[in-house]
Amino acid sequence: MSKTLAYAAQSATQPLAPFSIDRREPGPHDVQIDILYCGVCHSDLHTARNEWKNTIYPCVPGHEIVGKVVAVGNHVTRFKVGDTVGVGCMVDSCRTCPSCREGLEQYCEKGFTGTYNGPRQEDGGNTYGGYSERIVVDEQFVLRVNHTENLAAVAPLLCAGITTYSPLRHWGAGPGKKVGIVGLGGLGHMGVKLAHAMGAHVVLFTTSPGKEADAKRLGADEVVISKDADQMARHAGSIDLIVNTVAAPHNLDPYLNTLKRDGTMCLVGAPAEPHPSPTVFNLIFKRRALAGSLIGGIAETQEMLDFCAQHGIVSDIELIPIDYINTAYERMLKSDVKYRFVIDMATLKQQAKAA
Template sequence: MTAQTRAFATHSATEPLGLFSFVRRDPRAEDVAIDILFCGVCHTDIHHSRDDWGRANYPMVPGHEIVGRVTEVGAGVSRFKVGDLVGVGCMVDSCQHCGPCGKGWEQYCDSGSTFTYNGVDRQDGSPTYGGYSERIVVSQNFVLKVPENLDPAAAAPLLCAGVTSFSPLKHWNVGPGSKVGVVGLGGLGHMALKLAKAMGAGVTLFTRSPGKEADARALGADHIVLSTHPDQMTAATNQFDLIVDTVPYAHDLNPYVPTLAVGGTIVLVGYLGPVEPALNTSPMVLKRKSVAGSLIGGIAETQEMLDFCGQHGITADIEMIKIQDINAAYERVLKSDVKYRFVIDMASLKEGA
């Protein structure tokens, strides 16, 4: 039967998140019902809540880094059973028949993937509400198996931060002998360091902050380059096969292009918008260097990432919070005051507002 569901939501771009109640749909034949245990807090949650990208639909229940236990399955579900530890990431549906979907790239669906929150259900037109809630109902095709050997709270950020870092590393064939740079040490950056190191790459962190060296090395960095230090940047010339740029705001990419090896690529995973200042194409044309972008990962790739993390014991470094502290957590994220991902213990919803 339909389930009254408690959550935290915002009702406008300027309103804090607070207690909200809505009805989750009954599971359809292909659906999995999940009791949410933990939900990560992504910078995207803040952007959407505050309508930074101009696409907000209110009321909004954010959250797309979800880990929980299956409580019910539809009659047509074959991949999951009650009690399974599962995850839900940024998407809950896509057309599943276009070219990108056929390649397992549901995130690039020609008609637009259906996002876990701030979206519209393709079948009944209802709004999608995310993981800052007690439970969720999702098609089995968009539910992931979470390895039981991983801490479920620390595994939650893998559903976005993890796969956002993993996808470009896989696409650009990172492996033993690869040289990978990571720009920025936050939720995405710390996962990129861990994953690239586990793939066998030599890993370098680019940072503006001298005090991050010890943390970066503990996370897997072999080298640290201060991007504000001209001599260190010059010494890094022609080195990197791939640079994963995790910075979430407009910044100058030009100083990083010379650090790429011939044929190397800078991939942007944290920032959406125009590049400022303008990109000088000369060093790109002369040495076949590229600037690219990457968005999360497809469902099969997300499962591959989770399995890889299970095999290597990789999870996010997290700070656990209660849902009642979410508004303060948002302010701390904006100040980069978290190492490196907030995760909400959804049991705290039982405590009310």
């Protein structure tokens, strides 16, 4: 085991602070990664503050990781020292259930191992995430990063990117399809970029009139103010797929009304409290579907990274030092970021040297 600098929450009510964790030495199939950048996801905040009631402390969040390979096990074949790589929301799964065998590890029937707050195989503890100077991961759960610049802005693709890419691909977003994105935050802005790059006609639903110009800059063809009943009515029965990224409880019926017959609204935001139940008649009279989607498997996540590299897609970010993380959480709660915080992990070592 090697001592590793990190930032951790010790309880639901304590701010994140410097902490030393143990990382295993690389085994035969492991890749050791020096972390360059780590995105800040709303799930990090939910977990650090135990809002989903499943947090094990101490908790080191972070599952949007980009870094450099510094060591590999003697059986590793896919990576070498010096490669730029990523780690997303998973670091293992059972690998034997039907979902895993189909490359859908995110739906592992025994439960995938989260990059943080998951079961750690070597000693039964909990996994520690990317708010740290290094991480050791089995090569099967490491991803190749082909972007050659702006690596900090690549980090959020490992969660925000794949969370929106997966439903867009699954439900066939592309030319001739009208795709709605609800919310223009960390997830929503990636949904707009990706749907646009896939060739779909993109409609952004937002409660904020001030976001119209930015939504169109990101690739939206139309912007609908969802609080305006007339604007919503003009889109009734016109949309093939809606990806709803909002992570707060809200009425789903106005959005369901905009779907065509056989249209689908997919929920990817994860509120701490449930949404109100939709009106059944909004579903049954148009054979509409209300669905959900959870990140993507390793193969699909690699596909997403390659797609983004080919199309020059990265996240819009604000780069922060590690000691700003608690302030970033408070700003994130107010949606005061365009559109994703990313931690420059070099600041962790700098802070340790200054201490």
